[in-house]
Amino acid sequence: MFTGLVADLGTVTAVDSTQDGVRLNVKTSLAGELSEGDSVAVNGVCLTATAIADGVFAADVMHESLRRSSLAEIGEGSPVNLELPLRASDRLGGHIVQGHVDxxxxxxxxxxxxxxxxxxxxxxxxxxxxxxxxxxxxxxxxxxxxxxxxxxxxxxxxxxxxxxxxxxxxxxxxxxxxxxxxxxxxxxxxxxxx
Incomplete structure (x- = not known):
């Protein structure tokens, strides 16, 4: 669950498109707080970090997410809004955001x-x-x-x-x-x- 309060403006460093989906690499100051398997909202889409190195995380975007969101149009160099999931001890300053783009x-x-x-x-x-x-x-x-x-x-x-x-x-x-x-x-x- 997220709050919709953007924590960082990241930059897409690579987009690897295949017939199976898209892998995004995103440079962010939040990378140090991520571990493989952690959720991260990218322009409001809840994705899973699959790799983290040198201030960059990778995330796979499946066809369902590409169909329902604007991530299919993201290119290298694009800025993206990033948010890490809400912790139980955090304030709910925005509203309840699931990261499930409609x-x-x-x-x-x-x-x-x-x-x-x-x-x-x-x-x-x-x-x-x-x-x-x-x-x-x-x-x-x-x-x-x-x-x-x-x-x-x-x-x-x-x-x-x-x-x-x-x-x-x-x-x-x-x-x-x-x-x-x-x-x-x-x-x-x-x-x-x-």
Missing amino acids: GVAVVREVRDDGFARVVSFDVPSELLRYVVEKGSIAVDGVSLTVSAIDETSFSVSLIPETLERTTLGTAEPGRPVNLEVDVLAKYVEKLVAR
Whole structure:
């Protein structure tokens, strides 16, 4: 389990694509805290570290993760949001994030609003039904609060700290991002449907 509070902005150093999937190598200051078999969220996708050496960890990305996330489009040199799993003694400062990406949205618009930046995303309807104004959502693994919603999109307002410490600081229209909707909304829907 994660919180959506990005711990480091890593850099993809290698992408090895085969017919079986993709192996990513990521350089990060967090590598020293990882052991083989540990979970790490990469742009919100929970992956398993398979090797660690010289400040770089490797992780395999299976076809299911490639289909549901934007990791299929990641290239060498790409920055990625990284978070290690929540420890029982840690504060839950963001929201409950599983690292199970539900799908991909696309940046629609970016505009400044004082010192903040408002980013709007076009979202598939099957995911938008779980998004509520002032609710929680993870975008590329970043825990955010929805500031506005309409029939096809939602917006978030980003503070300078988020802009500086995450990949969302360079978000531009057309860029795909990973979405994980609030897991509680999915459980409520299932209960109500009974």
